[in-house]
Amino acid sequence: MTTTQKLNTCKEDHIVAWLAALAISIHILESALPSPLPGVKPGFANIITVTAFLLYGWRSAAWISGLRVLIGSLLIGSFLSPTFLLSLSGAVASMAMLILLGTINSPLFGPVSYCVTAALAHMATQIGIAYLFFIPHPGLFQLMPFLMTIALITGIVSGYIVNSCLKTITREHQHEQ
Numbered sequence: 001m002t003t004t005q006k007l008n009t010c011k012e013d014h015i016v017a018w019l020a021a022l023a024i025s026i027h028i029l030e031s032a033l034p035s036p037l038p039g040v041k042p043g044f045a046n047i048i049t050v051t052a053f054l055l056y057g058w059r060s061a062a063w064i065s066g067l068r069v070l071i072g073s074l075l076i077g078s079f080l081s082p083t084f085l086l087s088l089s090g091a092v093a094s095m096a097m098l099i100l101l102g103t104i105n106s107p108l109f110g111p112v113s114y115c116v117t118a119a120l121a122h123m124a125t126q127i128g129i130a131y132l133f134f135i136p137h138p139g140l141f142q143l144m145p146f147l148m149t150i151a152l153i154t155g156i157v158s159g160y161i162v163n164s165c166l167k168t169i170t171r172e173h174q175h176e177q
Helices: 011-031 045-056 058-076 082-104 111-134 138-176
Strands: none
Touching: 011 045, 011 058, 045 058, 045 082, 045 111, 045 138, 058 082, 082 111, 111 138
16 A cells, blocks of 8 residues: 655745756756866856845755755766765855855845855865865966956856846736736
8 A cells, every 4th residue: 555645845845946956957057068177167057046045045045056966966977076076065165155145134245246256155165175185286276366267257147147037036026916
Protein backbone atom coordinates (compact mmCIF):
# COMPACT_ATOMS: atom_id res chain seq x y z
CA MET A 1 0.00 0.00 0.00
CA THR A 2 1.35 3.38 -0.99
CA THR A 3 0.68 6.46 1.05
CA THR A 4 1.19 9.99 -0.10
CA GLN A 5 1.78 13.00 2.00
CA LYS A 6 0.99 16.49 0.80
CA LEU A 7 3.50 19.20 1.61
CA ASN A 8 2.07 22.50 2.70
CA THR A 9 3.50 25.20 0.47
CA CYS A 10 2.80 28.86 0.10
CA LYS A 11 3.01 31.24 -2.84
CA GLU A 12 6.55 32.29 -1.84
CA ASP A 13 7.70 28.63 -1.94
CA HIS A 14 6.48 28.40 -5.52
CA ILE A 15 8.20 31.67 -6.45
CA VAL A 16 11.48 30.54 -4.88
CA ALA A 17 11.28 27.22 -6.76
CA TRP A 18 10.59 29.01 -10.05
CA LEU A 19 13.42 31.51 -9.48
CA ALA A 20 15.81 28.70 -8.48
CA ALA A 21 14.96 26.85 -11.69
CA LEU A 22 15.64 30.01 -13.68
CA ALA A 23 18.96 30.60 -11.88
CA ILE A 24 19.98 26.96 -12.46
CA SER A 25 19.15 27.30 -16.17
CA ILE A 26 21.25 30.44 -16.47
CA HIS A 27 24.08 28.76 -14.51
CA ILE A 28 24.08 25.82 -16.94
CA LEU A 29 23.97 28.11 -19.99
CA GLU A 30 26.89 30.15 -18.64
CA SER A 31 28.95 27.01 -18.10
CA ALA A 32 28.75 26.36 -21.84
CA LEU A 33 30.10 29.82 -22.77
CA PRO A 34 33.73 30.13 -23.85
CA SER A 35 35.86 31.86 -21.24
CA PRO A 36 39.12 33.85 -21.35
CA LEU A 37 40.19 32.07 -18.16
CA PRO A 38 38.81 28.95 -16.45
CA GLY A 39 35.90 29.82 -14.19
CA VAL A 40 35.36 33.34 -15.55
CA LYS A 41 31.66 33.69 -16.32
CA PRO A 42 29.32 36.69 -16.56
CA GLY A 43 27.53 35.66 -13.35
CA PHE A 44 24.09 36.47 -14.69
CA ALA A 45 22.49 33.80 -12.47
CA ASN A 46 23.27 36.24 -9.66
CA ILE A 47 20.67 38.59 -11.20
CA ILE A 48 18.03 36.17 -9.97
CA THR A 49 19.62 35.93 -6.51
CA VAL A 50 19.87 39.71 -6.04
CA THR A 51 16.34 40.27 -7.36
CA ALA A 52 15.02 37.66 -4.92
CA PHE A 53 17.07 39.23 -2.12
CA LEU A 54 15.53 42.64 -2.76
CA LEU A 55 11.98 41.31 -3.18
CA TYR A 56 11.80 38.41 -0.73
CA GLY A 57 14.75 38.75 1.67
CA TRP A 58 17.95 36.90 2.36
CA ARG A 59 16.44 33.50 3.19
CA SER A 60 14.81 33.14 -0.21
CA ALA A 61 17.92 34.44 -1.95
CA ALA A 62 20.10 31.98 -0.01
CA TRP A 63 17.86 29.08 -1.04
CA ILE A 64 18.02 30.15 -4.67
CA SER A 65 21.79 30.59 -4.56
CA GLY A 66 22.37 27.27 -2.78
CA LEU A 67 20.07 25.34 -5.08
CA ARG A 68 21.70 26.93 -8.12
CA VAL A 69 25.16 25.84 -7.05
CA LEU A 70 24.15 22.35 -5.89
CA ILE A 71 21.74 21.34 -8.65
CA GLY A 72 23.68 23.19 -11.35
CA SER A 73 26.85 21.31 -10.41
CA LEU A 74 25.00 17.99 -10.40
CA LEU A 75 23.56 18.67 -13.85
CA ILE A 76 26.82 19.79 -15.45
CA GLY A 77 28.87 17.11 -13.71
CA SER A 78 31.07 19.27 -11.52
CA PHE A 79 29.68 18.30 -8.10
CA LEU A 80 32.48 18.07 -5.49
CA SER A 81 35.07 19.15 -8.07
CA PRO A 82 37.33 22.20 -7.73
CA THR A 83 34.80 24.10 -9.86
CA PHE A 84 32.06 23.23 -7.37
CA LEU A 85 34.17 24.36 -4.42
CA LEU A 86 34.98 27.66 -6.14
CA SER A 87 31.34 28.22 -7.10
CA LEU A 88 30.07 27.38 -3.61
CA SER A 89 32.62 29.57 -1.84
CA GLY A 90 31.89 32.47 -4.17
CA ALA A 91 28.14 32.08 -3.66
CA VAL A 92 28.53 32.02 0.13
CA ALA A 93 30.74 35.14 0.03
CA SER A 94 28.35 37.04 -2.22
CA MET A 95 25.36 36.09 -0.02
CA ALA A 96 27.29 37.24 3.05
CA MET A 97 27.90 40.61 1.40
CA LEU A 98 24.26 40.95 0.38
CA ILE A 99 23.18 40.22 3.96
CA LEU A 100 25.73 42.71 5.31
CA LEU A 101 24.58 45.46 2.94
CA GLY A 102 20.97 44.61 3.74
CA THR A 103 21.56 45.15 7.45
CA ILE A 104 23.07 48.57 6.80
CA ASN A 105 19.85 49.54 5.02
CA SER A 106 21.16 52.72 3.42
CA PRO A 107 19.37 54.61 0.64
CA LEU A 108 22.79 54.73 -1.05
CA PHE A 109 22.55 51.00 -1.77
CA GLY A 110 20.54 49.91 -4.77
CA PRO A 111 20.59 47.04 -7.25
CA VAL A 112 23.87 48.14 -8.85
CA SER A 113 25.76 48.43 -5.56
CA TYR A 114 24.36 45.08 -4.39
CA CYS A 115 25.39 43.34 -7.61
CA VAL A 116 28.84 44.95 -7.74
CA THR A 117 29.57 44.10 -4.10
CA ALA A 118 28.35 40.52 -4.56
CA ALA A 119 30.40 40.08 -7.76
CA LEU A 120 33.58 41.46 -6.17
CA ALA A 121 33.14 39.28 -3.07
CA HIS A 122 32.50 36.25 -5.26
CA MET A 123 35.64 36.82 -7.34
CA ALA A 124 37.92 37.71 -4.42
CA THR A 125 36.81 34.60 -2.54
CA GLN A 126 37.35 32.38 -5.58
CA ILE A 127 40.88 33.74 -5.99
CA GLY A 128 41.59 33.12 -2.31
CA ILE A 129 40.21 29.57 -2.41
CA ALA A 130 42.10 28.83 -5.65
CA TYR A 131 45.31 29.99 -3.98
CA LEU A 132 44.72 28.08 -0.74
CA PHE A 133 43.68 24.77 -2.28
CA PHE A 134 44.62 24.51 -5.94
CA ILE A 135 47.27 26.97 -7.16
CA PRO A 136 49.45 28.09 -4.22
CA HIS A 137 51.59 30.33 -6.39
CA PRO A 138 51.88 34.11 -5.89
CA GLY A 139 51.55 34.58 -9.65
CA LEU A 140 47.84 33.85 -9.24
CA PHE A 141 47.42 37.25 -7.61
CA GLN A 142 48.77 38.94 -10.75
CA LEU A 143 45.45 37.99 -12.36
CA MET A 144 43.53 39.75 -9.59
CA PRO A 145 43.27 43.21 -11.23
CA PHE A 146 41.98 41.66 -14.47
CA LEU A 147 39.53 39.35 -12.68
CA MET A 148 38.26 42.03 -10.31
CA THR A 149 37.73 44.39 -13.26
CA ILE A 150 35.64 41.73 -14.99
CA ALA A 151 33.67 41.26 -11.74
CA LEU A 152 33.12 45.02 -11.51
CA ILE A 153 31.87 45.27 -15.10
CA THR A 154 29.58 42.25 -14.88
CA GLY A 155 28.34 43.48 -11.50
CA ILE A 156 27.40 46.84 -13.02
CA VAL A 157 25.62 45.18 -15.97
CA SER A 158 23.82 42.78 -13.63
CA GLY A 159 22.78 45.66 -11.38
CA TYR A 160 21.18 47.52 -14.27
CA ILE A 161 19.35 44.35 -15.30
CA VAL A 162 18.11 43.82 -11.71
CA ASN A 163 16.97 47.46 -11.61
CA SER A 164 15.06 46.97 -14.86
CA CYS A 165 13.50 43.73 -13.56
CA LEU A 166 12.38 45.44 -10.36
CA LYS A 167 10.80 48.31 -12.30
CA THR A 168 8.94 45.84 -14.52
CA ILE A 169 7.76 43.80 -11.53
CA THR A 170 6.62 46.96 -9.74
CA ARG A 171 4.78 48.16 -12.85
CA GLU A 172 3.08 44.76 -13.29
CA HIS A 173 2.14 44.67 -9.62
CA GLN A 174 0.56 48.12 -9.88
CA HIS A 175 -1.50 46.99 -12.91
CA GLU A 176 -2.82 44.00 -10.94
CA GLN A 177 -4.22 46.23 -8.20
